Each structure stands twice: as C-alpha cells, then as structure tokens.
Amino acid sequence: MTLTFTVPGGDFNQAGRASGEVKKVLARLGVDPGIIKRAAVAMYEAEINMVIHAGGGTAVAEISPERVVLTLEDTGPGIPDLDLAMREGYSTAPEWIRELGFGAGMGLPNMRRNSDELSIDSAPGRGTRVTIVLRLDGEGASVENRAAPAAAPAGTSPAEGVAP
Amino acid sequence: MTGPGPSVFHSVTLDPEKCRGCTTCLKHCPTEAIRVRKGKARILDERCVDCGQCIRVCPSGAKLAVPDPLALLKEYRYRVAVPAPSLYGQFDERFSVDRILSGLLALGFDEVFEAARAAELAADATAAFLRGSGPGPWISSSCPAVVKLIQIRFPSLLDRLVPLASPMEIAARIVKEVLHPGRRDVGVFFISPCAGKVTAARHPQGADRSAVDGVLGIRDVYLPLRNLLSGAAERPLARAGSRGVAWARVDGESDAVGVPGSISVDGISDVIGVLEALENGKIRDVAFIEAMACPAGCVGGPLTVENPYIAKTRIRNREFQNPVLSERIEPAPVGFSDYGWSAPPAARSVLRLDPDVARALVMAEELEIRAEGLPGLDCGSCGAPTCRALAEDIVRGAAVETDCVFKLRERVRDLAAELFSLERMRPPGLDTED
Numbered sequence: 001m002t003l004t005f006t007v008p009g010g011d012f013n014q015a016g017r018a019s020g021e022v023k024k025v026l027a028r029l030g031v032d033p034g035i036i037k038r039a040a041v042a043m044y045e046a047e048i049n050m051v052i053h054a055g056g057g058t059a060v061a062e063i064s065p066e067r068v069v070l071t072l073e074d075t076g077p078g079i080p081d082l083d084l085a086m087r088e089g090y091s092t093a094p095e096w097i098r099e100l101g102f103g104a105g106m107g108l109p110n111m112r113r114n115s116d117e118l119s120i121d122s123a124p125g126r127g128t129r130v131t132i133v134l135r136l137d138g139e140g141a142s143v144e145n146r147a148a149p150a151a152a153p154a155g156t157s158p159a160e161g162v163a164p
Numbered sequence: 165m166t167g168p169g170p171s172v173f174h175s176v177t178l179d180p181e182k183c184r185g186c187t188t189c190l191k192h193c194p195t196e197a198i199r200v201r202k203g204k205a206r207i208l209d210e211r212c213v214d215c216g217q218c219i220r221v222c223p224s225g226a227k228l229a230v231p232d233p234l235a236l237l238k239e240y241r242y243r244v245a246v247p248a249p250s251l252y253g254q255f256d257e258r259f260s261v262d263r264i265l266s267g268l269l270a271l272g273f274d275e276v277f278e279a280a281r282a283a284e285l286a287a288d289a290t291a292a293f294l295r296g297s298g299p300g301p302w303i304s305s306s307c308p309a310v311v312k313l314i315q316i317r318f319p320s321l322l323d324r325l326v327p328l329a330s331p332m333e334i335a336a337r338i339v340k341e342v343l344h345p346g347r348r349d350v351g352v353f354f355i356s357p358c359a360g361k362v363t364a365a366r367h368p369q370g371a372d373r374s375a376v377d378g379v380l381g382i383r384d385v386y387l388p389l390r391n392l393l394s395g396a397a398e399r400p401l402a403r404a405g406s407r408g409v410a411w412a413r414v415d416g417e418s419d420a421v422g423v424p425g426s427i428s429v430d431g432i433s434d435v436i437g438v439l440e441a442l443e444n445g446k447i448r449d450v451a452f453i454e455a456m457a458c459p460a461g462c463v464g465g466p467l468t469v470e471n472p473y474i475a476k477t478r479i480r481n482r483e484f485q486n487p488v489l490s491e492r493i494e495p496a497p498v499g500f501s502d503y504g505w506s507a508p509p510a511a512r513s514v515l516r517l518d519p520d521v522a523r524a525l526v527m528a529e530e531l532e533i534r535a536e537g538l539p540g541l542d543c544g545s546c547g548a549p550t551c552r553a554l555a556e557d558i559v560r561g562a563a564v565e566t567d568c569v570f571k572l573r574e575r576v577r578d579l580a581a582e583l584f585s586l587e588r589m590r591p592p593g594l595d596t597e598d
Contacts, residue, residue, distance in 0.1 A: 037320035
C-alpha cells in the first residue's frame, strides 16, 4: 500500500504526523516493535529536516510484506556537502531551532543508523530526496540500533557502509 | 487471590442502568477501547489500560472501577492494611498520618504497613538499578496503566521499563515474606486510589502471582474511616519519611529516586506525548521518566474522593510539616531483597489486523479507502470514537458502513432518487402521455 503525506514547512506542531501515521499502520500489520521504532526514528528525522531546512515537502510510504520504503522529497536549498552533513554533531540549524531540542546534528546519522538502506539525492538549489528502506522479512530486520559506521568516504553513495 | 475479576485486562466497568449511550467516554479513551452499541458504552477488554479516564469524564457516573468489597476482610484471620500514600491526601492536616493509620486499625485491620515505606525502598532499588544499567531513559513501572499502555501502544519501549516491583507489591512481599513468613491466614489489603492496582493485584505485571490478597478503593474506605478518625486512639504508627509519602503526587517518585535529568509527566494524554517523543528518538540526555496516568499523580486516581490538586497540596504539607516521620524511618527489613520481576510484561498485539502480514496489508489498504469515504467529522454517532476507528471496525467485520449516519442518509437519498425515477416509468400500453 502507498501512503502520501504533505509535510508543511515551519510547523513544528504538525511535524511527526506523517511518521506517526506510518507507525500506526505498521502496528496494524503486526510488524516487529523494534522495526517500527527504527522506521519511526528514521522517518521522523527526515520529516523534521524538511520542516526545519526545506519549507516542507512530501512524504510517501510504500509498504509491502517484505519492506517499507519511505521517500521524503522537498524543493528546498539542498545539502551542499553530504559527507559533512552525515557527521554526528554537524548542524546548520539556527540557534532558535536548537533551543527547541532539534538541530543537534544527529539527523542524518540517526537516519542511517535506523534504516537498512539509505540514499540521499541532493544538490544545492535542486532540493533533496531521502529514501529510507527497512526490511520486514527476517534477514537483518530485527537488528536494532546498529552501530553507525564512520562517515562514508567522499564520492560514494551514503547508502554504502550500512548494508550488512 | 480473590478469584477472577470481571476481566483479565481491566477493572473499569460500566453500570448499564446509568449509561445514556452518549459519546463522552468514547472521545476521551486514549486507546479507543470504547464503542457504543445498543445505546450503551462497551469496553473492548483487550484494549483497556485501566487509566480511569472514562470514569473521570462520564457525566452520568456510569463508569466505575470494581475493587474488592470490604467484606473480603472476613476471609482472613489476620488482616494487614497497606494504604497508598494518596490516602493521606484525602484528609485535612489536622488528622495526622498516625491518626489515619490508627483509624485503619479501628476499622478492623490488625496491622498497617505503609506503601510509602515500600516506596522508599523502591526508590533506593530504582536508583541502584539506574547506576548499574547504562544510559537512559528508563521508564518507571510503578503506574500499572502506563505499563499496559506501553504493552499495547509502545511495545518497542518495553525494554526501557525499570524491571522492579511496585511499592504495593514490595509492601505485600515484606508483610508475607519477612514479617509473617509461613502464615497462611494473613491477608494483605492494598487501599488504592486506582483501578489499575485492582487489576495488577489479580493479574500482576512482572510476576506470576501477586502477594496482595485484596484491593480496596479509597472511595469505599473513606466514609467509615472518616467517621472513626476523631475518636480513634492515636498511636505512633507512621514509619515512612516524606520521600515515600511524596510518591502520592507527580514528581515525588523522581525526587525520591534522586537522579539528575528526570522527566515527570502526569495525565494519560501527556504521558502518550512523552512516549511518542521517546519512541521517535527525540528524548536524549534523560535518565529516568516518571509517568503517571492520573492528573497530579496518584492523588488524581479515579477511586479517590478529594480533588487531586487539594490532595496534592495536603501531601506536600505533610512532607514539610511532619518532622516526627523522618525520625522514625527504619531501614529495609533484614533479609528482604525481593524487588525484581520474575515475568516481564510482554507486548500485546491488539492493534494487529490479522496474524498474516499479507492479509493485514490488504485490510490496512481497505481501511485507508474506507476512511477516505467517511465524512471525517468524528461525530461518534456510529458508536466509534472517530471515522478512522469506524473504518477499522468495518474492516475487522465489527461494523458496517451504514452505521455512519451520513452514509446512511446518502443511501436513503440514492434510493429515493431511484424510486422516483422508477415511478415515472410506465408500461407502453398504459402510457397515455405523448
């Protein structure tokens, strides 16, 4: 099944609604709670990023018995240096965002830690598309909080290094 | 044990005589566990977490909790009362804790053991657990409604629960294992502010069986006790310090545990908000979460009689003003160390549509389509709390689309239009119009 959400920009009260809905659907399917939590964390981070940096966007969840594919797409400013952005603690969020408890520079690393596959397609001025894949069918599916590998070397797809 | 209660899952129930079938409780239930059928509210057993929210909001007083009757005392030769500290907040401060406890003896108990004393031991055990157990956040397991909520709605957080028995259970274990070992005629009665503890004593969380023999509601004990207070011979019975008494109100437990970086949250909807944030990974640098289903903490329990905020102030006053209590604090009974869980609470997949994922997926898709077709007003006339909940009930086979009054009206209108157009048709032989 496919669920489509509009994520409004700048509205912190609405942020988390899409990931909350996806969480509910996964619970209805009886998906392992550990996987639901990983999906929730990864999608929430991506959603919050769109709210903070990109003025909102769309979130699409495609759910099959084998996997969940979450695609979050925006037409925001894009990420100039993806390797830098993948580093824990690196953040471009303004001070007022940090005061709200966001923007700690954990967003992308957290997404990587909590997904089975992650790819980020972004260029300055063109916007960003984040694709998060979680497997539901056994193999690696129940591994929780896998350790974050070091930042992917320059030029490689950020999805590498997380595949088991 | 008192034999099976009305349900394995909960002690909140309905008085059908009083229920008018309105939708107030539907709207306030945090787990969508209520439906109105045949003009009466019905609780979906496996979804109820005993939070007591419906009892609090019912305008007809039709929702109740069913604690054990006072008559149960007669079944035991030696009766020990374990009063929750919230009991102390029901009476104004001119009645000392000593007097309240003496009143319980006059009521027919042979001994009292304050749950507040066990709460201090639970606080020490929690602090020791937190020191030895990696980074938090750890969630207190002392509120039974919160534990059940996590089992149903936040199963991924089950492994964050502090795996320790509640003060009620610790108190009862001390009475049975240390103070009166081997005796079978000792009955331990918890005097409770909430329905959750009634269920927890019958079907314990974290253990196979409870050491508690009966749970009496503060509401049922209040009047007979109040009538005895003025005349009771006051004896020096209070042993708990302010640390234990403070567990009756929100913040009391985290203050007693005493670790920096705790969150304390009260009221079931705010508890859900905190657990959502925790599940989303938004709560960091927090060691301990004290979560209470009732507003202001246990003093807000549905089986109490006093306004929660008045009771909370009284509890605070007792914490400040009773220096005698702290001088009488006793160490943990020698030889007692039975704080742990023997059977951790498990996830309860009541939200799952079907055991087969592929089948569940088809149903989930249908649910989205059904929900899309409903008016989205969440009026509750169909007996479900929201249009989505009706869509879910339809998919599960527990409701039909025309339960929705708007859908029914659409069908009637379509039917009327069809009747009208049929009426205009004439057999050719009878058609006299040109």
